[in-house]
Amino acid sequence: MQRRRLFFQLGFFALFLLAPALDLLRFDLNEAQLWVFGQRWSLGIDAFKAGEITANQAAIQIFLRAFLPVILLVVAFLGVAYRYGRLYCGWLCPHFTLVETLNNALHRASGKLSFWDKHRTHRANVEPTARWWPVFGALCLGFGFLWAITLLTYLLPPAAIWGNLIGGTLTPNQARFLVIGTAVFTLEFAFARHLFCRFGCAVGLFQSLAWMANPKGMVVSFDRDHARDCRTCSTAVYPGGSACDNGCPMRLHPRNIKRMMFSCVQCGQCLDSCDETQSAKTREPLLEWKVGADAVRETLRQRKAEMAAEASDTAKVRL
Template sequence: MQRRRLLFQLGFFALFLLAPALNLLRFDLTEAQLWFLGQRWSLGIDAFRAGEITANQAALQIILRAFLPAIVIIGVFLGVAWRYGRLYCGWLCPHFTLVETLNGVLQRACGKLSLWDRHRTRRTGIQPSARWWPVFFGLCTVFGFLWAITLLTYLLPPASIWGGLIHGTLTPNQARFLIAGSLIFTLEFAFARHLFCRFGCAVGLFQSLVWMANPKGMVVAFRREQARDCRTCSTAAHPQGSACDNGCPMRLHPRNIKRMMFSCVQCGQCLDACEETQTAQGREPLLEWRIGADAVRETLRQRKAEQAAQAGQKASS
């Protein structure tokens, strides 16, 4: 599953970078013109001003070529989130692809997935070494610049931006945007990439809100009746135990109830870690995806277990 997910991520990442140059999707501020799939996407306003179409025809074109496509795209996107959660984040999002890349490099530098982590996340075959620090900060700088110039090409002709960069003929405003954007994105990748994904990304936030509102949305189910098997849970990558917790790139605890998994990106790494360790011991995985009525039953069961645990704590105190 992780190989398939990586192919999806790399493919969408390449599409994100190449879309402006191929006129697949960009808005040209110099012409006030939207490009979509290599064609000019006109709303008919210029034709109306030139007297080529009537006001009713212009209004119809605005509805059919602006409002209707936007409603369909948003509806499909939120429909997927309603059923599967932040699937876009875990399987397509270019930013999250870089987050996971930088996680791996930072782990080689200091053994952590974030500079703010209190404890190291040990992995077999990876011995933290200071020589990886220049690589980490170098990649943050390169990715920050790449993000800034790519976003600029979504607003201005890519040929003029890249040509101006190569020949040193960028306008002052273009240069200021690249410098400021590169600095902001570099700092974000280095210090706040996980915080941005969890709390700062509107796309991820709306996916999570829609998913949380659907009791039948896909969740990670945990077989609590076999919880004792977690005592020996370890993999080659995570020999210290708690393989599912340490395998989560968002540093969530997959055995928690749904409301504690608000920022889950449905990457499936916790399921893979659980399957690896339990299969090696001749047992069935304790984690699995559930959807529909099974998801509702899992949520109710987890809620009852949480209430029972809280009641036990109160009784003991």
């Protein structure tokens, strides 16, 4: 599953970088023109000004070419999120692809996946070494610059931007955008990439809200009846135990209830870790995806467990 996910991630990442150059999607500020799939996307306003179409025809054109595509895209996107959660984040999002890459580089430098982790994450055959710090810094800076110039090519002709950059003839505004953008993105990649994914990304936030509103949405189910089997949970990569927790790139605890998994990106790494450790002991995995009626039953079971825990805490306080 992780090989398939990497294939989708790399493919979409390449598409994100090449879309402006291929005129698949960009808005040219110089021409005030939207390009979609190599074609100029016109709303019919120029034709209306030239008297070629009536006001009613112009209104229909605007609705069909502007509002309707956006509505359909948003509905389809949120429809997928309603059932499967942040599937886009975990399987396609270019930013999250870089998050995982930087996680690995930082782990080789410090033993942590984030500067804000309290404890180190032990991985087999990986000993933190100081020589990885320059690599981590160079990746943050390189990705920050790549992000800044790619976003600029979505707004201005890519050939002109790259030509000006190589020839050293960037305009003051272009240079200013690249410098500021690179600085902001570099800092974000270095210090706040997980925080951005959780709380700063509107795309991820709306996916999570749609998913939380659906009791039948896909969830990571935990077999609590065999929770004691987690005591010896370890894999070849995470021999120190808690393999599912350590493998989560969003620094979540997959065995938690759904509302504590608000920013889960459905990457499936926790499932793979659980499957590996339990299969080695000829046992069924304790974590698996549930959707539909099975997800509802899992949610109800979680609520009962939560209510029982609260009742137990209340009884202890009274005693």
